[in-house]
Amino acid sequence: MQGLMYRLAELDADSAGLVRVIDYFDSLVRHGADTASLLRASAQLADCVAGIEIVEHGRRKKKLRRCDPRGRWSPEPQLPPSMARDIAVDDDVLGTVWIERAGTSLPLDEMLVDRMALTAAIILQPRRLPTVAEHSRNLLFPMDELAVLTSCAGLGIEPHTPVRVVATKAVSDTADSSARLVISQDCTPGKAAGIEADGEYLNLVAGSFAPTPELSEAALSSSVRAGISLAAAASEVHTIVATARFARTQASATTPIVNADDLGALNLLAPGARIDHSRIPDLVLAKEIGSTRQGFELLETLRTYLRSGTLRAAADAMHLHHSSVAHRLSKLSQHVGFHVDTLENRARATAMMLVLDSG
Template sequence: MQGLMYRLAELDADSAGLVRVIDYFDTLVRHGSDTASLLRASAQLADCVVGIEIVEHGRSKKNLRRCDPRGRWSPEPQFPPSMARDIAVDDEVLGKVWIERPGAHLPLDEMLVDRMALTAAIILQPRRLPTEAEHTRNLLFPMDELAVLTSCAGLGIEPQTPVRVMAIKAVSDTAGGTAHLVISQDCTPGKAVGIEADGEYLNLVAGSFAPTPELSKLALSSSIRAGISLAASASEVNTILSTARFARAQASATTPIVNADDLGALNLLAPGSHIDHSRIPDLVLAEEIGDTKQGLELLETLRAYLQSGTLRAAADSMHLHHSSVAHRLAKLSQHVGFHVDTFENRARATAMMLVLDGR
């Protein structure tokens, strides 16, 4: 919006002043200014004395303050108000603001006093603290970095705390509502709570979280599919939300809960934000072993196995005995944390090699 206003100002030079006034007061709101800061900033912008009168709630007493362009408080008026506006919140008048300009009005005075009144209304409006659900939502779908840090503080979570997202959805929505699994509070970081978003239920869980057999049985009996994201710090958890949804999409009747860690480099197929390779255990471990001569030999063996399809074909292409190929693959599997030579892991192993080869 700010960029758009400036582009409009370039097209119409007369509106440039209006744009600056709007942006000036919007900045005060974004920075959480109080009425004293509002007065000082307004007096400096107007280059004359400005004032504010606030009616204290439930009392007839009025709190009146005035300030000159140098930031000095001026209890005695030098000129009568040249322009004033009421401060109104929900049709209730909370007071008024004014400027005391000697002589004729300037072209932007009306806009300036309007923005003073609007900003004062925002400052004086009773502020409702966000709920834990709102903080959780703002952490998963942040507007900016400030929203992330505010949500972390509101939930009592250190920004660097490792966390994961669990995305839950029913196989069919005929029952109505959004399906969810009850996650133990011990597995939930800080005060985070589950939220509904886009027809699914999202839970923030600890970075060490792993589904128990009981939880998997419950998901299966409830016709629920769930996915657990890769791990990330709380301040960056929004960047790996897509991997929770991708993992959920891979869940089935036999495996109702899928951990993104078990998908390895296949997580790079998840739509949405770019996934940092350092978050994928397969790639980190494969890169570590690839820095050694023996590790390169093991990776080359896996490459030959994936291309040929069988142990014997891989052995023939490498002029090795098939037992030597099997031994190498078993050693590589032990290092990267999954069986690279099984049918169900072929896509995972292939994706890992494609990423390594692309570097």
């Protein structure tokens, strides 16, 4: 099949064929191929014998391997190399790659051997293992799904483990702009480490993490404002980093640490965030109670109260006594986990209802 793809690529060697060859070898690098896999894949793509000779580091001994399109190892050459390239890393030649094609070379042979040599150089180059900080950054800001799983493994965190992100930043008028919230190692999952990103310090913490009076006092005394994100599985933590940053922007001198859970549906205002509604406790609980007749009545009472502005105005609109409206709002508050009728939660309750009304 790969040989057929290669022959079809001859029809468009200047564009699609070149892209196909490049992507083919790039995928080998992405999947961590070794030199044997590279040789096998090259022989299949070229539909002819491919070879590689590696000079072992610090020795004069050379290691030579050849492979035919069927994946059979053939140590004795049948034909001389039709095209070859040196494997070079930082001006050091580590070996050679080649193909052995009978007859006239095909249009993509030069590109194929070039990519073989480049891929071999990447494979043979000594690999430095990512640091804990690099794994932490790659988990919070991953390039792809493979980076997420690699970082989870590197940090010793199961992908399904519930975690949160804490974003901290020193207030603008503080003398020490590097001040940050000190998170106990007991609260940190696996080997995760704090990282700096865009002027903030981000920590990965356990999903059960919540601000304590002592932590709030420490944040205030060190002139730090902090935000705690919504909870998510470690493999999806990058989707809720924005909620930690948004929560931090809501912190103040009286409330130096803000938990995104306490913002409810307001988290949907986090810049650049696309948050699944199922991550927001307010919405989950409100939808749950709204599926019952009594719950629907409670939500209608809240909707009227928010539009009316006062208990008495809502009571007049609903032809109820104001104590009945207050009782309904109290009952709804118990279910959704926050006081829906207080002034400080008015924006939160309004956002919750707007999302529910939008479907």
